[in-house]
Amino acid sequence: xxxxxxxxxxxxxxxxxxxxxxxxxxxxxxxxxxxxxxxxxxxxxxxxxxxxxxxxxxxxxxxxxxxxxxxxxxxxxxxxxxxxxxxxxxxxxxxxxxxxxxxxxxxxxxxxxxxxxxxxxxxxxxxxxxxxxxxxxxxxxxxxxxxxxxxxxxxxxxxxxxxxxxxxxxxxxxxxxxxxxxxxxxxxxxxxxxxxxxxxxxxxxxxxxxxxxxxxxxxxxxxxxxxxxxxxxxxxxxxxxxxxxxxxxxxxxxxxxxxxxxxxxxxxxxxxxxxxxxxxxxxxxxxxxxxxxxxxxxxxxxxxxxxxxxxxxxxxxxxxxxxxxxxxxxxxxxxxxxxxxxxxxxxxxxxxxxxxxxxxxxxxxxxxxxxxxxxxxxxxxxxxxxxxxxxxxxxxxxxxxxxxxxxxxxxxxxxxxxxxxxxxxxxxxxxxxxxxxxxxxxxxxxxxxxxxxxxxxxxxxxxxxx
Ligand code: SAM
Ligand code: SF4
Numbered sequence: 170x171x172x173x174x175x176x177x178x179x180x181x182x183x184x185x186x187x188x189x190x191x192x193x194x195x196x197x198x199x200x201x202x203x204x205x206x207x208x209x210x211x212x213x214x215x216x217x218x219x220x221x222x223x224x225x226x227x228x229x230x231x232x233x234x235x236x237x238x239x240x241x242x243x244x245x246x247x248x249x250x251x252x253x254x255x256x257x258x259x260x261x262x263x264x265x266x267x268x269x270x271x272x273x274x275x276x277x278x279x280x281x282x283x284x285x286x287x288x289x290x291x292x293x294x295x296x297x298x299x300x301x302x303x304x305x306x307x308x309x310x311x312x313x314x315x316x317x318x319x320x321x322x323x324x325x326x327x328x329x330x331x332x333x334x335x336x337x338x339x340x341x342x343x344x345x346x347x348x349x350x351x352x353x354x355x356x357x358x359x360x361x362x363x364x365x366x367x368x369x370x371x372x373x374x375x376x377x378x379x380x381x382x383x384x385x386x387x388x389x390x391x392x393x394x395x396x397x398x399x400x401x402x403x404x405x406x407x408x409x410x411x412x413x414x415x416x417x418x419x420x421x422x423x424x425x426x427x428x429x430x431x432x433x434x435x436x437x438x439x440x441x442x443x444x445x446x447x448x449x450x451x452x453x454x455x456x457x458x459x460x461x462x463x464x465x466x467x468x469x470x471x472x473x474x475x476x477x478x479x480x481x482x483x484x485x486x487x488x489x490x491x492x493x494x495x496x497x498x499x500x501x502x503x504x505x506x507x508x509x510x511x512x513x514x515x516x517x518x519x520x521x522x523x524x525x526x527x528x529x530x531x532x533x534x535x536x537x538x539x540x541x542x543x544x545x546x547x548x549x550x551x552x553x554x555x556x557x558x559x560x561x562x563x564x565x566x567x568x569x570x571x572x573x574x575x576x577x578x579x580x581x582x583x584x585x586x587x588x589x590x591x592x593x594x595x596x597x598x599x600x601x602x603x604x605x606x607x608x609x610x611x612x613x614x615x616x617x618x619x620x621x622x623x624x625x626x627x628x629x630x631x632x633x634x635x
Contacts, residue, residue, distance in 0.1 A: 234498060253302055255290055272379060276448045484503075
């Protein structure tokens, strides 16, 4: 008997293809039943996801989008959490053919920021008004190894500028051992984020041609090790454009089910980056399976319906127009004002090539004004993390929909903090208008809580949350 690789129990390609063949053919029967189930906001099964992935009829697409909008609104209201990536190092020992940081790429100047430089980058982000940072690094650290990252996290938390500071550091770094993950948890990270890039083994092998990252299984089981080490906020993702997106979203469902079965909870977030052009990468300029803007919107809507309580993160890679449309369909977190080259904030952009090219170059103030003018509340909230409401505790609060009564006031108080301390006059005006309208539309109890919190912020108190 041929023994099966244990990770094939997590991602079983044959099951994905069978589900797509049986349910993803695009015939219209059953779509409305799936949408009715989806509107209950209790999530979907893989077969349902396959049904939705095959929909092409314009009327059904618009019904699907309106279901996604309803679920998004029900759970997340009109909040959008804002963060900035902080690239500390572009040293890397891997050969991911799509990434500018790959080891053999000579077109990129290698740089690992010193702790002083990381402090300066943090200060620059704090001065823009950021409260949440995603630390990003290539897979090779200066001599101190993981300690370099742990020290960097400590520096970010320690750095203050005026009345501001970073209150949550999420990290996107290469997979670690259980013991190393324990040390990372000890550094008080928020979410540990890692993307499988593609769940399709053949494609994975074709695009990862050197270094540790060639090991698909080590990467796939990273979240198991993180959870075993006690990190209960994890973020997964796919780099869309490498392989068929329908396969990838069913694989995401399998990965989520595996974590739910084994650890009693799924990921906190799913990221949906699309392949962008990168210096020194032909592959990045010619994605093997490009995902159109239309399909990207479908992906966001299907994921929102499939896992209603899992945050969806969209990066700065997308253009402002597409970002706007995606908020309504299900995106709950976005990056803003980003630089993807180490040192890019304190140098005012710098001349070094970033990891990939950005679709949105606007500063935070402009993004915030734009979001507010669309009726979305930019949130800098970090309350759950600071109150220890992570993993199971977060899900217990989130599932019955109770989270809204806390998140909305928290979003408003952190938004007001931003408006008072960092915003331009035009952004402050747009923001104050939105706060007034949002308060007026709130249920009485929530309005009372939010009103008291906002009053404290206006009196000069900072970091007010419930
Ligand atoms: N080095 C670690 C790793 O590979 O997991 C973490 C940092 S890596 C810079 C973060 C993510 O950037 C990768 O997981 C990949 O999805 C994304 N990325 C790399 N090249 C990209 C490109 N050309 N366009 C969009 N995203 C890209
Ligand atoms: Fe290195 Fe990560 Fe880029 Fe791959 S994606 S080359 S591991 S930084």
